[in-house]
Amino acid sequence: xxxxxxxxxxxxxxxxxxxxxxxxxxxxxxxxxxxxxxALRPHLKTLKSVExxxxxxxxxxxxxxxxxxxxxxxxAAAGVRDIIYAVGIAPQKLPRVIALRGAGCxxxxxxxxxxxxxxxxxxxxxxGDAIPALIEIDCDGHRAxxxxxxxxxxxxxxxxxxxxxxxRGVLCHSGGSYGQVGPEALADFAEQERAAxxxxxxxxxxxxxxxxxxxxxxxxxxxxxxxxxGVTEVRAGVYVSQDLVMAGIGVCTPDDIALSVLATxxxxxxxxxxxxxxxxxxxxxxxxxxxxxAVDQGYGLVCDVEGQVIPDLIVVGANQEHGIIGLRAGxxxxxxxxxxxxxxxxxxxxxxxxxxxxxxxxxxxxxxxAHIARWSRFRGW
Numbered sequence: 001x002x003x004x005x006x007x008x009x010x011x012x013x014x015x016x017x018x019x020x021x022x023x024x025x026x027x028x029x030x031x032x033x034x035x036x037x038x039a040l041r042p043h044l045k046t047l048k049s050v051e052x053x054x055x056x057x058x059x060x061x062x063x064x065x066x067x068x069x070x071x072x073x074x075x076a077a078a079g080v081r082d083i084i085y086a087v088g089i090a091p092q093k094l095p096r097v098i099a100l101r102g103a104g105c106x107x108x109x110x111x112x113x114x115x116x117x118x119x120x121x122x123x124x125x126x127x128g129d130a131i132p133a134l135i136e137i138d139c140d141g142h143r144a145x146x147x148x149x150x151x152x153x154x155x156x157x158x159x160x161x162x163x164x165x166x167x168r169g170v171l172c173h174s175g176g177s178y179g180q181v182g183p184e185a186l187a188d189f190a191e192q193e194r195a196a197x198x199x200x201x202x203x204x205x206x207x208x209x210x211x212x213x214x215x216x217x218x219x220x221x222x223x224x225x226x227x228x229x230g231v232t233e234v235r236a237g238v239y240v241s242q243d244l245v246m247a248g249i250g251v252c253t254p255d256d257i258a259l260s261v262l263a264t265x266x267x268x269x270x271x272x273x274x275x276x277x278x279x280x281x282x283x284x285x286x287x288x289x290x291x292x293x294a295v296d297q298g299y300g301l302v303c304d305v306e307g308q309v310i311p312d313l314i315v316v317g318a319n320q321e322h323g324i325i326g327l328r329a330g331x332x333x334x335x336x337x338x339x340x341x342x343x344x345x346x347x348x349x350x351x352x353x354x355x356x357x358x359x360x361x362x363x364x365x366x367x368x369x370a371h372i373a374r375w376s377r378f379r380g381w
Contacts, residue, residue: 004305006370007262007343007362013283014262015358016345017052017375018307019366021258022240026056029222029239038228041065041084041215043237046352049361050078051375056240065217065235069096070380076105084108084215086171086235088136088144091119098127108132108168112146117156121163132168133160134213135204139196140176140189148199157209169213169232170200177220181249181294190221198230220251243351244301248293254301254309259355260345261300262362263323265338274316275325275338279346281318285353299323300346300354307345310336315346 007016033040042056043065053075054060062082066072072083073096081104085097089109100107111117111133124131135156138145146153153170160167174193180186193216204211216228217235228234241259242252263279281299290297298314302325312331317324323346327335338344348354356379363373 003307003364004343006364006372007305010262010362010372012262012264012343013279014362015355015360016260016262017047017241017361017363018258018260019055019363020368021256022052023055023366025240025242025252025256025258029236032223033234036225036228038231039063039233041217041233041235042240043067043086043217043235044071044075046237046241046355047361047377048074048355048379049375049377050074052240052361052377053078053080063233065237068381069093069100070378072100072105072107074378076100076103076107080105082106084110084134084171084235086110086173086217088112089116089120089133091116094119094123094131097131098123098129101129101131106132108134110134110136110171111156112136112144114152114156114159117159117165118163121159121165124166125164130164130166132166134169134171134215135167135200137170137172137197137200139172139193139216140174142175143173145172146200148196148203153200153203154207154209157204157207161209167204167210169211169215170197170204171213171215172197172217173235174216174218174221177218178245178249180220183224183250186220186224186250187226190225191227193218193221194225194228194231201230219246220249223251238351241351241355243354244297244347244349245289245293248290248295248297254347257347257351259351260303260307260347261354262305262343262345265340265342265344266322267340273326273335275335277323277325277344278321279323280321282320283354283357284315284318284323284346284348285350285357286318287348287350287353289349296328297347297349298328300348303345303347305343305345309347310344
């Protein structure tokens with residue numbers, strides 16, 4: 001049975017996961033990091049699926065990274081025992097952290113202020129459990145964290161170490177790498193990330209404080225790092241599925257993208273060159289992450305039902321339940337004839353944003369069989 005036949009009866013819009021592409025992406029990054037002698041701590045925020053996590057995690061129980069406590073709770077219940085909650089901790093969330101730790105999950109938190117550190121230390125003393133915490137370092141001016149030479153790093157470290165918590169180390173996220181293009185630029189950004197986090201670790205150690213974990217992470221820098229001396233682990237997430245933003249900066253190609261939205265043609269506006277499908281922004285998301293790149297992919301790149309890219313055909317507009325397909329501006333290609341009832345697959349700009357619109361995946365199995373599996377996914381915080 002062909003892919004088209006296997007997908008023909010699925011209700012649309014529907015989120016498709018190509019397992020063979022996913023496994024290839026997983027193997028690629030693992031091979032690269034194995035060559036650099038550093039551990040991988042996958043980020044599970046993109047797919048939010050226990051079935052997917054079993055294919056991503058080395059032994060099924062971690063190490064792992066999450067971005068919500070809901071993720072930590074679901075994956076811990078599935079047996080993942082080593083997790084970093086990699087978003088700055090709010091003191092009000094510490095009871096949920098304690099509950100997870102009490103259930104046997106070694107959950108660590110992230111922070112970059114004295115207020116957070118004092119709250120973690122106070123909770124640790126109150127419950128008799130030294131909550132592990134990592135100090136977030138700003139390696140590129142992109143988001144949260146302290147500069148590598150900020151004296152607050154030592155001050156926060158002392159609050160944790162001397163106050164009853166566990167100072168586990170330092171962590172950074174090179175989100176600015178998403179704005180770099182090509183191997184050389186991405187490799188340079190990876191070195192910037194490494195140098196910043198290692199400097200912060202050395203600052204703590206010079207002050208007589210422990211720093212066993214030195215954690216870096218972004219999909220672009222993970223793939224192009226050439227030297228990870230001083231780093232103990234790498235975190236990455238979207239590498240499992242990839243997306244058009246990653247393709248636009250040279251991390252992958254569209255043929256590596258494992259996620260797509262199956263949509264059905266529901267009409268035409270022929271005088272405008274439009275084909276209408278039943279996947280609008282409620283299915284694709286409003287993410288326009290490629291708009292600032294050299295090639296703007298609109299709301300997604302259109303493929304035929306077998307997953308082959310149709311040249312220059314993109315989702316040029318998106319209403320709530322209507323997607324508008326047309327040729328990109330300036331294209332000399334000929335738009336294909338897509339009759340009402342025909343199916344297409346749309347590659348996402350941002351895999352995380354598109355996946356979160358759905359409750360499960362229709363999985364094209366890696367063994368090439370015609371049986372479409374269903375993997376549930378979850379949402380929420």
